[in-house]
Amino acid sequence: MLYGVVVFPEKHVQDFANSWRRRLDPHYSAIPAHLTLREAEEWSDDELQTAVNHLEQITSAMPAFSIQLNRVSTFYPVNHVLYLALQDTVPMQQLHDKVCSGPMTIAEPKYVFTPHVTIGQELSAEELHDVYGNLRMQAIDLSSRIDRVHLLYQTDNGSWTAYQSFLLRG
Template sequence: MQIGLVIFPSRTVQDFANSWRKRLDPRYSAIQPHLTLRAGLQISEEELAVITTQLEQAAATQPPFSIRYDRASTFYPVSQVIYLALEDPQPVIALREALCTGHLAETSTPYVYTPHVTLGQELSPDELHDVHASIRQSAIDFTDRVDRVHLLYQTANGSWTAYQSFLLRG
């Protein structure tokens, strides 16, 4: 079973992201806009029980917090991704560090973790720069309250759906 851990933003942020994603993100129909805490991980059914218990316990110690999206940015030239960036990513990074331990720990990643909501990916360099210039003309100022995280699993058709949500209760 393939799983992932995410934060779903508010409907306002999702609507803004989807207005761009529907034409710029080939994964638009596979998953709703989100901030990834733990990217896809292949696990067994036995590990799933351990992970859900671990997440329940860890989420109980984490307090809810607010985040603010204040701009569009890119990962260019490392990858052809354009995304909604956070004014201060540290609270999301701290939450990830608190939750992604044990079976969810990432021992090595090819990139520095940057919490974000993808607006477009797999774009050509020219398209990326054009879209980025266009999005930067939009007023981006969204604030969200993060009070839960979602454990997702990948279905047979490649889409992602929620398995369980965990309230931050610290």
């Protein structure tokens, strides 16, 4: 089964992101607005249990924190993705580093970790530039408390649902 690890921002951030995702993100109906900590991967039952144990351990020592999203950015030309960017990526980077350590280390990551909330993907270059040109002019000032990590799995219909949530208790 396919599993991934994410955090969900607070509802007001999800609502803002979803106002764009409805039109620009083909995965809008499959998963709520989120920040990916570990890309999806096929796991056996043993690997799943190892991941659960690891997430229990790291979240017990990590405190909750706040993030600030302050602009729209893009991964163009590598990927035709628009996203909400963080003002300070350090707390999310630290959480990612802890999640992706020990038994959950990623040997060869596909991308450099860039914490973000996707608002559009699989766009044509023209549409990406048009929407990005408009959005980068908007003043964005969204904050969100991050107090839990979610282990998700993909269902047969392609949507994602929580397998287990882990409170940041440090």
